[in-house]
Amino acid sequence: MAEKSYKYVILGGGVAAGYAAREFVQQGLKPGELAIISKEAAAPYERPALSKAYLFPESPARLPGFHTCVGSGGERLTPEWYTEKGIDLILNTEVVEGSVAEKTLKTAAGVVYKYNTLIIATGATFIKLSDFGTPGADAKGIYHLREVQDASALYAAIKAIPNGNAVVVGGGYIGLELAAVLRMNNLNVTMVYPEPFCMPRLFVSEIAAYYEGYYKEKGINIIKGTVASGFETNDQGEVQVVKLKDGRELKADIVIVGVGARPNTGLFKDQLTLEKGGFKVDGFFKTSAPDVYAVGDVATFPLKLYDELRRVEHVDHARKSAIQAVQAIKAAEEGKTIEEYDYLPYFYSRAFTLSWQFYGDNVGNAVVWGADTASNVNGKFGAYWVKDGKVIGAFLEGGSPDENKALAEAARNQVPVSTIKEIAHL
Ligand SMILES: Cc1cc2nc3c(=O)[nH]c(=O)nc-3n(C[C@H](O)[C@H](O)[C@H](O)COP(=O)(O)OP(=O)(O)OC[C@H]3O[C@@H](n4cnc5c(N)ncnc54)[C@H](O)[C@@H]3O)c2cc1C
CATH class of the missing domain: 3.50.50.60 (FAD/NAD(P)-binding domain)
Known part of the structure; x- marks a missing residue:
């Protein structure tokens, strides 16, 4: 051997x-x-x-x-x-x-x-719906995304169905980013997720409402509070219909599943x-x-x-x-040692011309600012998560590099909430 x-x-x-x-x-x-x-x-x-x-x-x-x-x-x-x-x-x-x-x-x-x-x-x-026993979840035309070969297969599928119907299952990072890019490719896009709003692991309802409103403006159909419970295929085993648990049925030329990893x-x-x-x-x-x-x-x-x-x-x-x-x-x-890892959690996402960054932890009370007036395209708004009078997490849509840096510092140093206004209006 x-x-x-x-x-x-x-x-x-x-x-x-x-x-x-x-x-x-x-x-x-x-x-x-x-x-x-x-x-x-x-x-x-x-x-x-x-x-x-x-x-x-x-x-x-x-x-x-x-x-x-x-x-x-x-x-x-x-x-x-x-x-x-x-x-x-x-x-x-x-x-x-x-x-x-x-x-x-x-x-x-x-x-x-x-x-x-x-x-x-x-x-x-990636987790597949077939892992939960959803009937038809391994049909042709159902895509997942992790590696470049998955992305190439999805790209070819998108190009093969101009103006076709795409259903995105899942309302997290992958679902939101993929729904945007499918729409940019002129597909008719429907998102389906069980939660009351998108990205529930991070967002609060006011943040989610901004993105859901933006997606609807872009022509994306959003169905919340239900899940894909099965898939119908044609004679070639290609997906045709997504069946929802609430009884609705959605026509689909392709389905993209983003339900976690x-x-x-x-x-x-x-x-x-x-x-x-x-x-x-x-x-x-x-x-x-x-x-x-x-x-x-x-x-x-x-x-x-x-x-x-x-x-x-x-x-x-x-x-x-x-x-x-x-x-x-x-x-x-070399018989030496270094400082222990001292990480400040940092996540970001980009879709359409939107771009947000988040630093710290989303614990405590979320204080959202500017989301109601940010409905203009590329509007800027943000949120702070506050616990015991201190900023623990900071979120900003449409921020500049300097603003994002300031947010990172605020979350890292857990600054007192009294300084929030200064940071928010950089
Ligand atoms: C589509 C997509 C979009 C994302 N977008 C964002 C984003 O916008 N922002 C963000 O913060 N994070 C994002 N992420 C998450 C981020 O990409 C991951 O956290 C990151 O890639 C993790 O890096 P890693 O090296 O641990 O694993 P990976 O980058 O996944 O690399 C793992 C590697 O191990 C290989 N491997 C696994 N098992 C074996 C084996 N038995 N033998 C040989 N090779 C093996 C895999 O093939 C792969 O090459 C995204 C992830 C995906 C899938």
Whole structure:
């Protein structure tokens, strides 16, 4: 059986892998020391592009344009970059077994990779409606989105049904971003979600009302308070109708399901300590096994600011956790240590010409400002989450880089609520 050894192996070739690779190089990496093993065919790229510019009707983004680390204004790491740096990018390769005791990974083709230090960066996989037993949920024409091949298939499907009917199931990030881009492609779009308003994990009703109003203006039909309970197909097994639990039926040429994701922890679930669905790590992203780190979507880390363990499925954390892990690994080799991870949660989304950012935590009372008068296109409005007289979370639609920076500082420093007005009217 073929066997290869590396000083460092990154398992998974997504956002965190790209940022980790760059950090290894910045910290000093010798050729042949690092391998990245990924089941994807492409070198690490900025995944958020897939639900945005990748699906634009005009000049859609394509690789190599959005390889990491362009999403944070950094160098674009093309496949040639990895070759130049002596990093083995092992693509189209799924790892099917891992042993933290043996320090090995085994691929579907039977190749064994040995490592001294492993970084697990396997991300997450979308949840399907067939996971809940929804009849017809695996029909042709029902799409999910995680990897660039999913986005390519969706792009081809959009182009094949000009002015056709698209149903988006789910009212979270993916649902909202995809509904926008489908509409931009001139499809008739209906969104369906069970909650009383979109993005309930973050938004409060006044924030959601702004976006729902905007989407309706753009011609998107929104159906709330019910779920897709089944799908009808034609003789070719292609989806034709989405049946809703409330009895309504929607014509559909394509359906896009965005109902959440599950972290890919299966390979090590019996070998590493799990917490809140991810691998439990410390402030350096070390798991419960020696020389094994976990970063990005699969890591449940100490969120120092709120003194709790948390798993975060957002790109900013994927980037920063990867950098932190590599710095910790390199420091440990020199007998040094670094500061523990001290993260301020940061999420963003972009759809149509809208763009919002959120910093901190959405706990306490939400104080929304400007949402009623922001109904003009590109209107600016925001919200603060206030607890014990302090700002814990801050949200802004349409903010400038300086304003967003000020919000981040307010949430990081948990400024007294009395200073809110000054910040809101920068
Ligand atoms: C469509 C989309 C849009 C998004 N938009 C936003 C956004 O606007 N803002 C935001 O903050 N976040 C967004 N996110 C979330 C963000 O992209 C993720 O949090 C981030 O990609 C996590 O990085 P990661 O490296 O942990 O995992 P990923 O980037 O998912 O990478 C995981 C990699 O591991 C590989 N892998 C998994 N298992 C194996 C295995 N057994 N063998 C080999 N390889 C394996 C996968 O193929 C993949 O290459 C979006 C996500 C998606 C899917």
